[in-house]
Amino acid sequence: MLNKIIESYRVSFSGLSRETWLLSVVILVNRCGYMAVPFMSMYITQSLHRSIADAGLIITLFGAGSVLGGMAGGYLTDIWGFRPVQIVCLVISGLLFVLFGMVTSFTGLCILIVVLSFFVEAFKPANSTAVAAYSSPGNLTRSYALNRLAMNIGFGFGTSVGGILAAINYSLLFWVDGVVYILAGLLIVLLLPKAKMVSRSGHAHAAEIVGQSPWKDALFVRFLVVVMLYMICFILLFRLVPVYWKEEMHIGESTIGILLGMNGIIIALFEMVLIQNLGNRRPDSYYMVAGTVFSALAFSMLVVPVIAPVILAAAAVILFTIGEMLALPYISTFVMSRASEFNRGKYSAAYSVSQSVAQIIAPAAGGYIAAHWGYNVLWVTLVILSFSCALGFRMLFQGKMRLG
Template sequence: MLAKIVHSYRQSFTGLAKETWLLSLVMMINRAGTMAVPFMSMYVTQSMHRSLADAGLIITLFGVGSVLGASAGGFMVDKIGFRPVQIFTSIVSGLLFIGFAFVQDYSQLCLLTVVLSFVAEAFRPANFTAIAAYSKPENITRSYSLNRLAINIGWASGASLGGLIAAYDYHWLFFVDGGSNIVAGLLIVLLLPSAKKRAATQPQEASPAVVKKPWQDAFFIRFILLTALFNTCFFLVFRLVPVYWKESWHLGESMIGVVLGMNGVIIALFEMLLVNRWEGKRQPMQYIVMGCMANAVGFGILLLPNITPLVLALACMTLMTLGEMLAMPFMNTLIMQRSNAWNRGQYAAGYTLSWSVAQVVGPATGAWLAQLGGYSLLWAVLIVVCIACAVAFSWLKKRQHQYEQYAGVFK
């Protein structure tokens, strides 16, 4: 029995290109290098002695820069290639993070925040595109799952290390953060050979009949709007749900941390194994629909009486994580299936943009709903939205053939 389990895990990780492993390693270092971001509000209030409103403005500006950076990053990938974009954004964002340690003026900090988030977020569509370029078609979903695993490990380790560093000196957060980003860029310079660039990194001039822009793809526009809506709901799991557990279910911070940590643990242990089993057995959209429904049920648990709050919190997080594993790897796959070597960066930017928009819109909208009608209203709205997303994705799948005049040149 144990041998079968070991074989299943080994099979889940075999067959992936070495470049895919390198890109995932770079992404893990890059995400670990965002350790300063979760503590930005505390830095502004505790170290700079500014108000909470000023801290909120910094977070908002970070989101605005991310939205702009995601768009620009995809455009630059299609112009100059994913390798130079990753190198430039990693090294420059590293230098900008270090620059944070020397800025004492709040106005300058606001400006630097926009510039930094712009450069840092431009890295993601480049990395996203590179994975598709180096992956075989039959391995693309597993390749993105490996990348997601790297993101989760990087984020978890970075946040944990960041807490220790912040307790010592906030300024060291920026030095370590900047250094890790520079290391990520140097790894690409040294280990990702330029001779192996694919056609996606050297786009050739093509007729408009061959190269379609994402905004000309009616299916993609509808899909990415639904993805942004789904991501908006998902972000609230890590922004407002813990607050609800603390205020209404009276769970302690340590216990909430354990429950939230389950997300990364479950993904690390099971996502690659499950995706290896799921890939190719159903169409990607079917898994996305199931993921939306799993999240709807997860939010439904929050409406139950808190007789056993810890058990309910664990069940909620398990369902949310299942929904994430069902939906997000296959969202990546579906988007890349509709792109080609000349427009892949712009398609990747559209997906990254949906995340950036969700980060900006989700927490503010969720907090407003909670203040307006209480948490019960918020959870009820999120249940309806998740179900609506599932229905809309299903509807889009049934009519996908109507949009193949756009997709025909992408395959």
């Protein structure tokens, strides 16, 4: 039995390119410092003593900058290449995180968060394009799973440490974030080779490739709408749920950090093996539907009568993490498989924009609902929205679904 488990892990991690592994090391380092953003709403309410509505505004502005950054990052990736875009975005983001921890003016923070989120988000299309460029088509889903594994190991470590740092001094979060972002940029310079740009010469019909513009790809645009709705649920779990745990369930910052860190630890332990074993058993869309159903179950844990707050919180994280492992790798694979070698950056940008729009809508709408009607109404709304996403994916890929 033990040998079978070991062999399953060995097979899951074999066959990936050296560059894919090196890129994952960079992402691991980067995400080890990703601790300020999950705690940003708590920083605004607990350290700066602003209202939950102000915290929602800051996160909404983060989303606004992200929309611009996602679009710019994708187009610049197609022009300059994913390597320089990643390096520049990481270094500048690091400097801006340090600056964010020094600014106390709320107006100043509102301006700075837009600029900061621009560079944080511009990195993502370049990174997603890099994963596809370093991977073979047959290993694309596993390459994204490895990238997410690195992200989530880093996230698990970062949020756990972040909770401890937040309990000591919130400013430490931004200093650590800044230093680690800059370090990740330097690692790309040192570890990853310069990639060859895809030449458009000799491709007279490149502009005629199906889906050359993601915004003219009708199926893809509908897909992005459903993804945006799912990301609203995703963002609120990591933005407003920690505030709810703190204010309503009286869970401490350190424990909240551990709870959020569980997400990364579970993904690190199980996602690669899960993706390997699922293989081609069902169409990718099946797992997108299943993932959003688990999201609904996770939010339902937040409306269960409170008996043991930490247990219910842990159950919510575990259920949501299962859903995330099922949905997100296949969502990323669909995005890149829909693109060509000429427009990966643009498709990645469109995908990033859908997430960024969710970052605008989610905190503002979530904060408004929580402030006016209470958290329970918000959680019930998210349960309904998650089931709606499942139905949306089901209808979108209805011709490809095999349920039996």
